Amino acid sequence: MRNxxxxxxLYELASYLEILGEMKFKIxxxxxxxxxxxxxxxxxxxxxxxxxxxxxxxxxxxxxxxIVQYLETGKIDKLEEVKKQIPETLIELLNVPGVGPKGxxxxxxxxxxxxIEDLKKAAIEGKIRQLDGFGQKKEENILKALQHPKKKxxxxxxxxxxxxxxxxxxxxxxxxxPIDKIEICGSIRRMKETIGDIDIxxxxxxxxxxxxxxxxxxxxxxxxxxxxxxxxxxxPEGIQIDVRVVEPISFGAAVQYFTGxxxxxxxxxxxxIKKGLKVNEYGVxxxxxxxxxxxxxxxxxxxxxDLPLIPPEMREDRGEIELALENKxxxxxxxxxxxxxxxxxxxYSDGENTIYEMVKKSIELGYxxxxxxxxxxxxxxxxxxxxxxxxxQKKEIDKINEExxxxxxxxxxxxxxxxxxxxxxxxxxxxxIFDICLAGIHTGFNQDKKKITERIxxxxxxxxxxxxxxxxxxxxxxxxxxEVDLDEIFKEAKNNGIILEIxxxxxxxxxxxxxxxxxxxxxxxxxxxxxxxxxxxxxxxMRYGIGVARRGWLNKKDVINTLSLKEFERFIKS
Numbered sequence: 001m002r003n004x005x006x007x008x009x010l011y012e013l014a015s016y017l018e019i020l021g022e023m024k025f026k027i028x029x030x031x032x033x034x035x036x037x038x039x040x041x042x043x044x045x046x047x048x049x050x051x052x053x054x055x056x057x058x059x060x061x062x063x064x065x066x067i068v069q070y071l072e073t074g075k076i077d078k079l080e081e082v083k084k085q086i087p088e089t090l091i092e093l094l095n096v097p098g099v100g101p102k103g104x105x106x107x108x109x110x111x112x113x114x115x116i117e118d119l120k121k122a123a124i125e126g127k128i129r130q131l132d133g134f135g136q137k138k139e140e141n142i143l144k145a146l147q148h149p150k151k152k153x154x155x156x157x158x159x160x161x162x163x164x165x166x167x168x169x170x171x172x173x174x175x176x177x178p179i180d181k182i183e184i185c186g187s188i189r190r191m192k193e194t195i196g197d198i199d200i201x202x203x204x205x206x207x208x209x210x211x212x213x214x215x216x217x218x219x220x221x222x223x224x225x226x227x228x229x230x231x232x233x234x235x236p237e238g239i240q241i242d243v244r245v246v247e248p249i250s251f252g253a254a255v256q257y258f259t260g261x262x263x264x265x266x267x268x269x270x271x272x273i274k275k276g277l278k279v280n281e282y283g284v285x286x287x288x289x290x291x292x293x294x295x296x297x298x299x300x301x302x303x304x305x306d307l308p309l310i311p312p313e314m315r316e317d318r319g320e321i322e323l324a325l326e327n328k329x330x331x332x333x334x335x336x337x338x339x340x341x342x343x344x345x346x347x348y349s350d351g352e353n354t355i356y357e358m359v360k361k362s363i364e365l366g367y368x369x370x371x372x373x374x375x376x377x378x379x380x381x382x383x384x385x386x387x388x389x390x391x392x393q394k395k396e397i398d399k400i401n402e403e404x405x406x407x408x409x410x411x412x413x414x415x416x417x418x419x420x421x422x423x424x425x426x427x428x429x430x431x432x433i434f435d436i437c438l439a440g441i442h443t444g445f446n447q448d449k450k451k452i453t454e455r456i457x458x459x460x461x462x463x464x465x466x467x468x469x470x471x472x473x474x475x476x477x478x479x480x481x482x483e484v485d486l487d488e489i490f491k492e493a494k495n496n497g498i499i500l501e502i503x504x505x506x507x508x509x510x511x512x513x514x515x516x517x518x519x520x521x522x523x524x525x526x527x528x529x530x531x532x533x534x535x536x537x538x539x540x541x542m543r544y545g546i547g548v549a550r551r552g553w554l555n556k557k558d559v560i561n562t563l564s565l566k567e568f569e570r571f572i573k574s
Contacts, residue, residue, distance in 0.1 A: 160506025
């Protein structure tokens with residue numbers, strides 16, 4: 001499914017058009033199309049093949065042609081043309097926090113700023129604060145970002161982009177090439193929040209045919225190398241994909257080896273040596289005779305070392321091998337344990353779908369309940385609701401609940417905004433209409449650590465609030481965590497019985513795996529896994545949150561939305 005990939009290109013085109021000062025309605029058309037595609041529940045390439053792109057609301061003939069061109073060639077002529085009109089140095093401004101496309105356009109046109117050096121000079125001279133849409137605070141933040149730039153890192157791709165692409169390649173290979181076994185390996189299989197490249201292993205009786213098919217797929221921008229048993233391509237997003245054909249007798253060992261992590265595999269090899277064995281991607285061998293013992297199945301590699309098969313998400317050398325040797329490896333949560341989603345949005349605020357549509361999809365996923373938590377009024381950009389509007393929503397929810405009876409239950413929730421002083425959108429007495437309240441920080445990220453920590457702690461003492469959403473405020477690759485003392489937050493959560501969210505949106509994954517592990521081990525905290533879904537498509541992001549929880553070694557009992565409907569009802573009333 002290439003929906004995310006296509007939507008990213010349309011967002012990119014919209015950003016560049018905004019820099020060039022294009023008419024707002026044209027920019028909005030691309031943004032709207034990108035948003036629609038991002039939230040589709042079926043593959044965009046399928047609609048393109050059937051000639052049904054214009055049936056998507058907001059997509060006309062012009063945008064449809066661009067989508068088809070991208071799917072077929074990996075390029076959009078309009079995007080390439082627009083890029084040529086913008087100095088590359090100006091595009092760099094988009095990476096500076098607080099600038100954005102509109103800001104870059106203003107800076108370029110009003111102050112002639114074309115690059116980072118120009119921007120820094122203007123900020124030092126106090127010129128930026130004089131422009132509409134900026135001001136002193138934004139100028140100070142820009143200067144701070146420029147004076148303390150992040151170290152250049154190897155580019156990593158969000159799991160939410162990489163995993164669907166890897167799955168698309170896997171499905172395509174299975175359908176179009178002579179494949180016997182296939183497995184996605186590397187960081188993706190371990191569900192790391194970001195990945196460097198994509199590794200796929202296959203077995204086949206015709207490796208040349210596999211390589212021919214792979215290197216001629218529509219997502220190929222560049223073939224880096226093509227061999228008999230390994231080929232590497234680059235996608236239009238710049239993601240490297242390696243496909244290797246391995247011998248069937250080595251498949252399990254190769255999957256174990258290429259899944260990693262490097263640190264985990266070092267420990268495995270050390271353990272093997274102590275037993276007179278050698279482990280590599282070809283199998284397990286006796287050192288003295290170089291005789292193969294096993295390697296066809298992955299579990300064989302672990303079993304021969306007196307270990308159970310260790311889940312890929314746990315393979316980070318965090319003590320998993322030592323526990324496995326003592327037969328104390330914890331049984332970690334599985335997506336099948338989830339009984340409901342604790343954080344979704346609807347059309348009432350900034351969601352794409354109706355309550356009924358979200359419920360229908362939840363039932364398809366096998367859920368017993370759903371917490372509708374539309375934004376509260378202080379978050380104007382997300383069409384936050386007033387108490388009156390929530391009362392209107394409650395009537396609709398009551399009606400739908402009546403229809404489903406004991407089979408499914410919607411809980412009326414809200415996502416309150418933790419304001420700069422720790423208060424929330426409504427007075428405490430007004431919160432009585434809700435079954436459950438969630439609260440999170442959505443503005444004021446630049447306060448110091450003490451203020452933000454106290455702000456969250458104050459909100460945690462509001463009786464109706466049960467869940468703190470996306471507790472560190474990060475957006476992967478876009479916005480760092482705000483400064484917060486998590487140990488203080490964990491202590492307060494323990495004292496007040498507050499649940500901390502693992503936000504499953506792949507752009508957040510907040511709390512992360514180490515935070516969750518820390519909160520469980522030191523404070524015995526409970527967590528929720530909420531998708532923060534703004535569409536029916538977003539409900540499927542639960543798997544990313546499960547990935548975080550599994551990497552954090554959480555079990556079923558650590559997560560409240562593994563509770564049955566009756567148990568969950570008792571929990572929110574407690």
